[in-house]
Amino acid sequence: MMHRRGVGAGAIAKKKLAEAKYKERGTVLAEDQLAQMSKQLDTFKTNLEEFASKHKQEIRKNPQFRVQFQDMCATIGVDPLASGKGFWSEMLGVGDFYYELGVQIIEVCLALKHRNGGLITLEELHQQVLKGRGKFAQDVSQDDLIRAIKKLKVLGNGFGILPVGGTYLIQSVPAALNMDHTRTCLLCSLFQKKGYVTISEIQSSLKWEAQRAKQVLDHLLKEGMAWLDTQAPTEPQYWLPALFTELYSQEITPEEAKEALP
Amino acid sequence: MMSFESPWQYSFPPFFTLQPNVDTRQKQLTAWCSLVLSYCRLNKLYTMTVTEAQESPLFNNRKLQRKLPLESILVVLEELRKKGNLEWLDKNKSSFLVLWRRLEEWSKLIYQWVSKNGLTNSVFTLYELSNGDDTENEEFHGLEESLLLRALQALQQEHKAEIITLDDGRGVKFF
Secondary structure, eight states: OOOOOOOSHHHHHHHHHHHHHHHHHHHHHHHHHHHHHHHHHHHHHHHHHHHHHHSHHHHHHOHHHHHHHHHHHHHTTOOTTSOSSSHHHHHHOHHHHHHHHHHHHHHHHHHHHHHHTTEEEHHHHHHHHHHHHOTTSOOOOHHHHHHHHHHHGGGOTTOEEEEETTEEEEEOSTTOOOSOHHHHHHHHHHHHHHSEEOHHHHHHHHOOOHHHHHHHHHHHHHTTSOEEETTSSSSOEEEOGGGOGGGTTOOOOHHHHHHTOO | OOSSOOOGGGGOGGGGSOOSSHHHHHHHHHHHHHHHHHHHHHTTOOEEEHHHHHHSTTTEETTTTEEOOHHHHHHHHHHHHHTTSEEESSTTOOEEEEOSSOHHHHHHHHHHHHHHTTOTTOEEEHHHHHHSGGGTTSTTTTOOHHHHHHHHHHHHHTTSEEEEEETTEEEEEEO
16 A cells, blocks of 8 residues: 655656656566567477478378368468468478479369360369379378369469369369359259259259259350250250269370460 | 270260350360261271261260261361361262371371382382282271372372373382
8 A cells, every 4th residue: 555645746756757667667577578478489480390390201291191280280370381481381392382283283174174164073183183293292182182272262263162062173264153152052063963964953953943044054055164965865964074974084185285385 | 886995075975966155066076076087097987978977886876875966967077178187079968088197198108118118119009009918007008099099199299109000900100
């Protein structure tokens, strides 16, 4: 408890002095805290670096390990892919890894675009990328592909990931699917069963008007993603080469590889 | 059935419907053209009537129960003609000659065989060239006669051969 004193000029001066002292003390404390914090951060960084360099090989080689490392980084708010120049990429080469993977994804998508109109299943993309990388390259998981594709989105709206009943369709043509997202995904799941759909199938499963179903399918034809078969027994079928299973894992021909060049 | 490893398109039902989208159709026609050429090459087919083509496994996939309609077949054949791989044999466009190798390629193949085997200055009958034992392993073995003649005429233009008349038909001397 402080004693109440008079309110003379001396008291005011004293009070000011006390305030100044508190302030000074506060600054010192804050500086201490800051110093301690940066010390902690340093230790943390050193530990993380140590961890990273110690497990560098595993992070690079083992896709499962990579997923866990990515998750760990995400929980502490670090994105190892955010900067190409950060210590992460220098330390691990992960930046390069995803950059390289992104380029390979683009190459595969462009090479196969004339087959599938720019739509490809994640599985097929995975197969083709693995083939292209050769036996001795580090292993790549589907999770890596999704990460790399998300990074590619920075380049514009050229790449899209459409969830389709448990897996994904990767879209590599800009702005091609301007129908709303849910509609597209619903449709794709319908396609996925057999590789094709008909207008009446859409009508019965999605409760759409025939007109609306036709519009959407015509749009897919227009974008070059679907093919029309008018010789089917009952009604025309709309096919997606992207989901045509006999096309899977077919080698990329030299002519197709040329398509990937600018 | 198709007697060679057919491209994926051959088992893709919409391949047998001419596509409404211009870009897709262009890809489709390109695929059809190369399918026709490889089919003819494999089966050593040089001339065909449109009716034959319509019923051949090439345009009629029985397993899939799809066939390319006549108008679409004509579009494919016309596309091949534009590329220099097909010639109509009559005005009605009812039969055609397939050049799965262009004429100049045939000439080159024949002359390569001649020089490789040191046969310059030798005389052959046309039949010997296309059906003789010596050429059995050559791609031009079995070459259709009018095509062979035209290939040789091209060589004659280049002064690499001279076509001569023999008692029993035509022959050729290479230089």
